[in-house]
Amino acid sequence: MAANDYDARSNGNFDEVAVTAANDENGGVYIFxxxxxxxxxxxxxxxxxxxxxxxxxxxxxxxDLLVDLQPGTEDLSGWLVRVRDENGEVLCAIDVREAQAARQTRQ
Structure with missing residues (x-):
């Protein structure tokens, strides 16, 4: 069944639409x-x-978290901050190496 006039006039190969993010004109919702x-x-x-x-x-x-890590007593590898969407999917992760590089760049 066609969802709109465009699909009704098409050859039956209807466009498939999937929602991949919950964003609107105000941005999106993220979980840190x-x-x-x-x-x-x-x-x-x-x-x-x-x-x-x-x-x-x-x-x-x-x-900011780098300041709290204790060299020699804590594992200074792996992720520090992850950003998730509303469904819990990881969108990005900032690891120790990336945070250290960003800190040096900003100094």
């Missing part, structure tokens, strides 16, 4: 997860203007 030892700690969802803005916030937070 922070490394806490060997586990992660999620904070309540936040509305951000874009994934790029959420990623930039994750980098800023990862740089």
């Amino acid at each position: 997860e922070y490394r806490d030892g060997e586990a992660g700690h999620q904070v309540p969802p936040s509305r951000m203007p874009s994934l790029e803005a959420a990623r930039e916030e994750a980098v800023r937070c990862a740089i």
